[in-house]
């Protein structure tokens with residue numbers, strides 16, 4: 001039995017009573033969890049969490065109930081072009097990484113090494129900025145551009161291997177940042 005609000009006011013408790021729109025009966029043993037998906041009032045960060053959960057649900061049912069998955073993505077803007085583009089590029093760079101032997105076949109990830117590789121690419125970008133040199137591999141490009149690109153590729157490869165949802169996290173963080181005050185926290189930069 002799910003606790004009442006009085007029994008568990010800050011945790012899981014019965015908040016809604018679910019009925020079916022077609023009037024048919026609801027299985028008395030069924031349990032449902034309601035997500036709020038609109039931004040018209042309420043706690044915005046909570047709505048974001050609900051939408052993230054819905055996004056995972058749509059992904060999980062994509063093969064089994066594709067029409068419902070696609071309707072959810074369209075109605076709630078879950079099919080974000082940036083996320084799609086990120087996943088496309090991440091898949092490509094991961095495949096290259098695998099083809100060149102840099103991904104362990106047993107799926108093991110050396111997390112410390114992966115983070116250091118990201119840091120090293122940023123250092124290479126700074127060195128390229130210091131020397132104003134063109135890139136040695138792509139000489140038609142500024143070195144800084146290519147090394148920053150390398151950094152993102154390293155991040156994509158790590159996110160793919162570690163199954164991290166970096167692209168949606170970027171969108172959510174930018175939305176959060178948009179709501180922050182001017183020079184929040186009294187910081188100079």
Ligand SMILES: [Mg+2]
Pocket residue numbers: 121124146147150
């Ligand atoms: Mg590099």
